[in-house]
Amino acid sequence: MFGLPTDWELDVPERYFTLEDYEGGTARWCPGCGDLAVLTAVQRICRDEQLPPEKTVCVSGIGCSSRFPHYMKTYGFHGLHGRPLPVACGIKSRRPDLHVFVATGDGDCCSIGAGHWVHAVRYNMNMVVMLFDNAVYGLTKNQTSPTSPIGLSTNTHPKGAWLPPINPAATTLGFANVSFVAQTVDWHAAHLYSVLRAAYHHRGFSFVRILQRCPTYTAGVFDELQKDPSRLLLLTGGDNPELEPDVLRGFPQRQAHDTRDLVAARNLADQDEPLPVGVLFRDPSRPCYEEFTNAGLDLTAADRLKALERELDKFAV
C-alpha cells in the first residue's frame, strides 16, 4: 500500500537482541584457546539471526569445549561425557520451536560418544553440531585422543600416539542419512562464522568439524596450518557461503566443489594436504526424524483423553 514494497518490515521488533544478550559468564578457557573464537562466532550468529535466548539451547558433553553452554546466556545442558547428542535429540523430539547448538570435543564425540555420533547423524534432527577438534584430551590434562596425529607425545603415549587418527569429516560422510558436513578452523573468524551460519540454516543435522587450537597441549599440531595458509584448501561453490573478497584473500588455494556430490565430498574429506575447508556436503532432502517424533503434538488434551479411553476399551472383556 502507498506504493511501498511489500517486503519492507514495517513493524518495529518488540525485542532486539545484542551480543550482550548471549554472553554468559567470563570464559575460563586458556588464553589463546580456539574455543573462544567459536563462542564469539555462535554469539554473533544468534544475534544476526535474532534468536530469542529463551528459545535457544546449547547442549554439551564433558571436556574443555563442553563448558561452552556456561558462557552463553541461553538455556544450556552440560551433561555427561560423550552423551550430548542423545540429549539434544530428546530436546528436539517434542520441541520443534527450540534452536539447538551442540558443543562436543574429539574425545566426547569420536571416542566415548562415537556410537551416538553414528546414530545422531542418521536421525538427522535439526541442530548445529560443532566438533571442537583439538586432537587431545585437554581437561583431563594431555591424553591421546582419537584424532591425535601419529607421533603426538601425550601423557598416555609419551613415545608418541601409535594409532592412525580418525578423520571426523570423512567418517561422518560415511554414515547413513548424512545431510550436512563442513570443516573449518578456529583462526579464520569470517570463515568459521560463515560456515556455522550455513550450518544453522540447514534443516537437519549439521556437522561442523572445527580444527581448534589447544595452546597448552597441541600448539604444534596446528602451528603449521595456521602459519601457512596454502595448506588449507578453500571450497567454493555449491552450498558454500559467499565470502567477502578480503576473506578470500586469506585462502590462496581454492577449489570449486559441488556440495551435492557425496563421492567428491568423501574424496576431499580424505585429503589432509591441503586440508579442505568449507561445506563438503549438503543434501536438504534427507528425512529428518522430527517428522516422526513430532507426530501427535497437535492433539488436544480432550483428543488424548478420548483416545486413551479407546485404548483401555481394547482390553475390555
Next chain:
Amino acid sequence: MSGGQGGVAAATARAKRSEPRVVDEHIVEIVSDSGEGAQKAGQTYGAVSAKMGNGVWTVEIIPAEIKPPARSRAGASGIRVRVGSKPVTNMGDEADLVVALNEQVLYGRIEQKAYKPGTLVLLENKWAQDPRPEVRQQYGTALREFRELGLDVRELPLEEACQRISQDARVGKNMFVLGMLCCICGRDLNKALDEVAFVFAKKGDKVIGHNQELVRAGFHFAEEQVDLRYRIPPTLAPGKQIVLNGNQAAGLGVMASGMEVVAMYPITPATSASHYLAGAFPRVGGLLHQAEDEIAAIGFALGATYAGKTACTITSGPGLALKTEFLGLAVMAELPLVLVLVQRGGPSTGLPTKVEQGDLLATLYGQPGDSPKVIVAPATIEECFHFVITARKLAEAFRTPVLVLTDANLATGVQPIPRPQVQPDWFAAPIDQAPWQKGVPPYDWDADTGLAPRPIPGQRGGEYVLTGLAHTRQGKVAYDPNSNQIGCEMRSRKLAVLQGTLRPPKVHGDPEGDLLLVGWGSTLGSIEEAVDRARQEGHRVSSLHLRFLSPMEPGLAGIFRRFRQVCTVEINYSDAPDAPHVTPENRRRAQLATLLRGHTLMDIDCWSNVYGQPIQPGMIHAEILRRMAALRGGV
C-alpha cells in the same frame, strides 16, 4: 478310536461324562515346543474365564531361546492359567491339569515342581509311533517315569484328531486344545468362539472360521475322549473389566499419566511394554523412541524432560547398569524422569526371561556419590498402571527421577482388573511458557523442604545451564566448600519431605503375633495367600507389603516390634544361615532385609531364593510352618 499305548487310552476312549467336580480354583498348563501357540490358547482360555466372572491369573512359560530344539526339556514353552471362583492374585502351586504336546517338555516343568501326584496329564501320543526308535523309547520311558511320580497320564491322539480339520495340525493344535479345555473345565463355548473371533479379527473371516472350527472340534473330542469335568463357579460381579499383563498396564499408565515420550532399547523382559506402546502410544499423541542403546534411551528421555516433556524410559537389569551415569545426572540436576525397571535374574545377562527382585540395591545405591531418588514397587498388575501415573506426578513435584520396579512375573502375568476410570488430572499440565519470575534462580531450594520450581526452555528470563557438576542455587558450577554440602542436603531433604506425606502400611492379618512376613513387588498375592492359609490353621502370622522403598513408608519399626520374628520374603539371593562358612556376622542377606535392618536397627531375617520362578504360596506356607515350629521350640 485306538489311542495307542494299551489300556489307559482304551479306558479313556468313549468315556462317559462323569459328574463335574466343583472346585473353587483350578490350574491348567499347556506346554509344548516353542511356536506351537500354547500361549495364545491359554490367554484365550483366561479371557473367556474372566468374561464368565472368574478370577484369573495367567503366566507364560518362556524358554530363553526363540527357537530351542524341538522336544527339549529346557525348551518348554507354554502357559499356566489359574482360574478361581474368587479373584486370583498369583500363579498358585502345582497344576491340576496339563496338556502336553510332547513328553520332553513336561520334564522341564517337573523339574520346576509344577505338578503333584494326581495332576492330570493329557499327553499327545503320536510319539509312540514316531519313525525314530529313540523317540519311541524316550516316550515309553517318560510314560513310565511320569506314572511313577504319580501323574495321571492320559494319552490322546491330538494331532491325528486335528488333522481331520487342519492341513498343518502343528499350527492348529492350540485352538483344538482350547476347545478341549473349555469342555473339561466348563467354559462357555460360545464365549470362547467370540474370543477367537476377537483374537483373529485382523486376519479375516476365513482364519476366524477355521480356528473356530478347531475349537469346536476340540470341545467335541474332549466330550468323547476325556471323562473328567470340572466346574469353577464364577462369583465375581461382571463389572467393567480389562484383561492385561503388567507391561501393558505400565504402558497404559504411561499414556494415562500424560507423558508424551518413552525412550527405550530392546531388552527382555521390559520390551513387551514397548511393543505395546509402539502401536498404542501414537494414537494418544505419544512418541516411542527406539534409541541406539540404553544410554541414549535415558539421555533422550532426559533431553525431552529438560525441554518440559517429562519422559519415561523402560528397561531391565543390564539396561539399568548402563543407565546409571545418566540416572546420577538426573538426581544431581533434579530432572524428573520415570524409569520403569522390569526386573529379571542377574547379575550380568543372568536369567533374561525369569523373575528376580534383585535390583533393589542397585537402583538405590548404583550411582557414585549420594544419589537420593524415589523408588516404588507395584505389587499387582493394577498397580503397574496406577503407579506410573503417580510416578510422573512425584517426579515433577519433587524434581527427581522416580523408579518403578516391576518384574518378569508382573510383566508376563495376565489378570482381569477393574477398568480404570480415566481422570483428566492424571495428565501432565501443558508446559509452562510464561516468563520466569525475575530474580528466582533455577535451583531456588526452599531451605526447609529442598523443593524448587524448574525453568523450562522457552520461559523468558529462566535461562540457566543444567550441569552434572556440583552447583549453586544459580546453577553455576560450584567451587566453594559449602555448595556441594548444601546441594546434597537439599536433594536428600526432598525424600524426608515425601516420607512425611506417606501413611504407614497396613498389616495383612493381625497387627501383632509371632511372625511377620515382609515383602515387596510381585510376591504380594503368594505371600497373602500363604499367610491366610496358615492363619486358618491357627498360626499367629501376618504380612506387610511395601510399595515405597525409597523413601521407606513410615512406622515400620513400630509395626515390627509387635511380632516375635520379622522375616522378608524376596526373590533375590541370600546366604542360607546354615551354609558352610556362613555366620550371622558374614551372612549376606536378601536386599529388602538388608535395607530394613539398617532402617530399623532390628534383627530382621530373610527367606529368599533365585530359582527364577515366582515364589509359590505353597513354598511360603511351608516356610511359615517351619518358622512357627522353630518359634514354638523357642529357637
